[in-house]
Amino acid sequence: MKKTIQIPLGSQHISLLEPIRFKFECENEKIIGVDADVGFVHRGVELACTRSFEFKQVGYVVARVCGLCAITHSLSYTLAVEKLLGYVANDRIKYLRMLMVELDRIHSHMLCLAHTAENAGFEALFMQIMGDRELIMDVQEAISGNRVQFDYISIGGVNRDLTPELVAMIHKNLGVLTSKIDALIGLFDNNWSLSLKYKGVGVLRLEDAYTYNALGPLARAAGLATDVRAETSDFPYEDIGYKMILESSGDIHARNFLRLREIVNSITMCQNIVNNLPVGEIQEKAKGKPNGEAVVRVEAPRGELFYLVRGSGQNMLDRVRIKTPTFSAIPAMIEVFKGAEYADAPAILASFDPCMSCTAK
């Protein structure tokens, strides 16, 4: 007789934000086998980029791959095209782009923290973190003119400049957020009921992180030092106070804590950017048409985002390949589920911060 039972999670489930299906092979309450299916929201973005839109318009198309890391997608694509055009942005453009990416990281991490709290059964904390997240959303809306779809980065520069009022607003909101994050760090560290749900649950060991090619916060929480911001030289991250943050235990608590500490680091970076903004033009001419092949890696909130762009001197591109962080992290995710309790699965899943609309694109 068969000793295991199959329990599905998804594709529609109360704890999921987006459609993903896991089939858990369970022995009593323990998960021993996992099967994942992610392609529920395929929209054909890659094909549309090469068939329906010219290369100057594609930046606005790929921004619609994901609602949370819209700015990272358009930035990666723009960097790839600028490499093909042989254009190097000036320091002011680089700093403004970094500012938006770091603000994006802050609010994306806060969303993840909120959902991990919700899936562990702490709904009041979810409300509180989502309320605090509005501080960053307001700043992004004021800078770019829109709340979710920023359309801030274009080929050859950025679309809007910082005004003195905006700088004052950034300082004010980041200052308020710093005290709130400090309170959250205390809460995540000391709250007894949260520690029951988080500590020692969903552990990814360092050797597994190596073997299954984990990336982003998932890998750094296990102690694997991998961060595209430190590995590439597209942006001067060292100048603005970037620090590689590592945790060692690899459980949900470590991932939450890593995200909180990364938020603190990102706030410092944003303040440094605004204080040391170089002088220069925000929009320059990048002439020509993309010819050749370029590969770009950018650290999205969830890990490494990879773009390949190939053009042949035409207005239409030949190929746009997008490899998103969640897609690369699936083998590691499956490994974490093995050996966990079924009841912990939603909280573990939320702690990965999976982005399905990115993955299926």
Place this chain on the structure above:
Amino acid sequence: MFKSMLEAFLNLFRPIRTLKYPAEEIVLPSGYRGLIEYGIDACIFCDKCEKVCPPGAILFYQNEDGTKTYRYNPWLCIYCGECVRACPKPEEALWQSETKQLSALKEEGANEGWFVWEEACKQSREAYATAKKSAKIQNKSEE
């Protein structure tokens, strides 16, 4: 735990976090990216805005007498402002306002009406091109 209880008690006396939305208006930040507006007097009909628009929300209809008619779909527009940056006469011919577009009603035909218009624009251009071509041939033969 005692700290959390103290927090919970103090929250009774703190101001509420949520907005009273329908009763109070939400204030949009200045520089909000709203609808694209058009001034026919300054337009030179270079079609640059139509060419750069990512979703194709600006279309020009070619009239038979050589003039063009501008039409804009506010529900298709993504408010990116590429058209304003491409315009040779920004602020006079094409500019971005801070007005927010409301959702479309069925009578407004946000989709169906626009598909008809797209087809009409395409046909008007083809018809104009053929008419011009035939006129050229006629002129040559007369000479």
